[in-house]
Amino acid sequence: MAQLIDGxxxxxxxxxxxKAQVDEMIEAGMVRPGLxxxxxxxxxxxxxxxxxxxxxxxxxxxSSSEHRLPADTSQADLLALIEKLNNDPTVHxxxxxxxxxxxxxxRLVLRSISPDKDVDGFHPVNVGRLSTGTGGxxxxxxxxxxxxxxxxxxxxxxxxAVVIGKSNIVGKPVAxxxxxxxxxxxxxxxxxxxxxxxxxxxxxxxAAAGAPRLVKGDWVKPGAVIIDxxxxxxxxxATGKEQLLGDVDFDNCQHAGAITPVPGGVGPMTIAxxxxxxxxxxxxxxxxxxxxxxxxxxxxxxxxxx
Numbered sequence: 629m630a631q632l633i634d635g636x637x638x639x640x641x642x643x644x645x646x647k648a649q650v651d652e653m654i655e656a657g658m659v660r661p662g663l664x665x666x667x668x669x670x671x672x673x674x675x676x677x678x679x680x681x682x683x684x685x686x687x688x689x690x691s692s693s694e695h696r697l698p699a700d701t702s703q704a705d706l707l708a709l710i711e712k713l714n715n716d717p718t719v720h721x722x723x724x725x726x727x728x729x730x731x732x733x734x735r736l737v738l739r740s741i742s743p744d745k746d747v748d749g750f751h752p753v754n755v756g757r758l759s760t761g762t763g764g765x766x767x768x769x770x771x772x773x774x775x776x777x778x779x780x781x782x783x784x785x786x787x788x789a790v791v792i793g794k795s796n797i798v799g800k801p802v803a804x805x806x807x808x809x810x811x812x813x814x815x816x817x818x819x820x821x822x823x824x825x826x827x828x829x830x831x832x833x834x835a836a837a838g839a840p841r842l843v844k845g846d847w848v849k850p851g852a853v854i855i856d857x858x859x860x861x862x863x864x865x866a867t868g869k870e871q872l873l874g875d876v877d878f879d880n881c882q883h884a885g886a887i888t889p890v891p892g893g894v895g896p897m898t899i900a901x902x903x904x905x906x907x908x909x910x911x912x913x914x915x916x917x918x919x920x921x922x923x924x925x926x927x928x929x930x931x932x933x934x
Contacts, residue, residue, distance in 0.1 A: 661906050663719075663721040690906055701729075706724075747902055768897075773857065788812050788829055830848075854886070
């Protein structure tokens with residue numbers, strides 16, 4: 629029976645470390661870390677996500693604020709708001725909830741957020757810093773994947789890791805983080821030829837393809853560690869109810885060494901890492917405000933995530 633990697637428990641532990649860091653900052657006379665969330669329009673799912681993020685801020689002691697804008701907000705007005713927040717010393721993290729209305733260029737908006745306040749880690753500058761091993765803010769879900777792996781793996785050196793999925797949000801950054809940890813990494817996707825055989829050699833499998841139950845039991849060697857990032861809503865024909873499925877055939881992969889469930893695995897880690905990123909950004913911005921362009925010149929100390 630595989631060890632269950634409890635994402636909720638690991639996320640709660642990270643939240644405790646984040647709250648302790650916030651308390652230390654306040655005691656040292658620093659400004660309380662601040663996260664601002666921008667929501668354009670009335671998308672129901674986005675509103676739920678924003679509420680969760682604001683609630684998470686309250687849990688760890690981060691100051692939070694919201695800017696709720698009508699769906700017909702112009703791109704120019706949105707960019708002006710972001711520029712104002714970029715220059716606000718009380719705001720250390722800026723998050724613009726997507727999707728945005730069709731008339732707004734999402735990539736342009738995300739690039740307009742200061743890299744040093746881009747707590748989602750999506751800005752090209754942070755992507756470049758990660759890929760070159762020179763620091764930067766790490767995207768929340770990939771960071772969460774690594775923390776979950778660290779909870780069950782002591783030494784990554786030389787381990788054979790397979791990443792299924794090549795997205796800019798998860799697959800590519802996870803691969804870079806595994807390389808930094810001295811793994812031998814193979815990046816694959818749903819069109820990779822011989823994918824089952826590639827997976828059978830892996831010590832670590834990170835499944836992030838968005839393909840329900842793609843990874844079968846006979847793809848997994850005994851003792852491998854599996855992180856299931858995928859989550860797809862499907863209709864259960866037997867019950868007529870919607871269910872959430874991961875990219876891994878969970879029930880038939882119990883010979884693995886450890887595995888994350890869906891839900892309750894990677895999901896809770898994403899918001900916990902957003903909080904941790906906000907605190908790290910706040911500490912960096914307040915430590916060296918005169919050299920904001922070089923805040924992440926060196927790889928940051930991520931010992932708090934271990």
